[in-house]
Amino acid sequence: MSSLPSLSPTERTTLSRMKIRAVTDRSALYALLDDALICHLGVVRDGAPLVLPTGYGRDGDTLYLHGSTGASSLRLAGGGIEVCVTVTQLDGIVYARSINNHSMNYRSAVIVGEARPVVDADAKTHALHVITDHLAPGSWEHARDVNAKEFAGVSVLALDLAEASLKIRATGPGDDQEDIDANEAWAGVLPIHTVFGEPEPCAEVVGIPVPAHVSGRGKATE
């Protein structure tokens, strides 16, 4: 991990508050992006902000954004407009002795930059593979391939993980010493876990058991 380059925050991505929570370890950024399932994609449309949940996948230092949700925002983004991609995982509710020090444990990455449309056929196929492996690992090998019409109908954007910041809060409440000493209220962390339930097959599926890449998907994001 120490051989990974650290993140290179610019003024835009340098945290202005809670610097203690800023993390510059690139491997921690990768871990969050690989754990989370969706991102929130922000663009500017007609001068106003627009934020939409979007599927993605990561390959090295490239983030691929999927065009199936929020297509109008992706078209905008592909036109050379700056994007902000934010990925957040909630890990716990932080109960403090004081109302004011209540908080959340979380990991959040903010990536900014200009996203480019992926148009070369081989590159786009690779990007769809990466996105599929992120959403549903194993499906690329199991399900029917993308045909020509489907391929033409989907859009993919690529965003470099060049300008990124990462914040992690993973500790108990930061209470005042006098509140700790008073010992008048409970304090601690209530963990939050995201888990997968039991697979629910379609009624029309006949004689095909739940494949291992679905049933064995041990954990969701945590």
Place this chain on the structure above:
Amino acid sequence: MSSLPSLSPTERTTLSRMKIRAVTDRSALYALLDDALICHLGVVRDGAPLVLPTGYGRDGDTLYLHGSTGASSLRLAGGGIEVCVTVTQLDGIVYARSINNHSMNYRSAVIVGEARPVVDADAKTHALHVITDHLAPGSWEHARDVNAKEFAGVSVLALDLAEASLKIRATGPGDDQEDIDANEAWAGVLPIHTVFGEPEPCAEVVGIPVPAHVSGRGKATE
């Protein structure tokens, strides 16, 4: 529920794709906002989008946004800048017979408008109460009150739930009939649940059992 006014989408919040997933039932918007724990707040800063995870709470048709995270974006937002607040809950991974029809089940609300700073003391106290009840119900009664210094140090924004859209996907894959008939790949939904774990008390807490408002918080977002 039929007595609730429906959402009033403007051109900005009218969905341009997948209209089938648009929901205009205001009670469904309330349910999502009450279920989810955080929102993603989008603002425009220096012409570029910025998206930050933010705590919030809802009272009727008012959303209160908390200033403890992303303070610089909240200050911007308080200055009369348009905001976009997006709240998303993932409910499942949708496995299809074809790669292309893979999807996610989710609920997502997009609320746009001009957020206003809450400065009146009574209104701000009420807003903090609402936000606390959302993050940690029961803590407003259990923990130490906000003192004057803390009160001055926190900022709250209010956003009307006037211009909002809601998308819900909650079904199996939309596969082509010929793929369904071929029956060559498994298809179905892998549910995603967000659950609370066991409370983890701070080491310094002595003789105070985990209160019911923490231990009895039966479900997280689902």
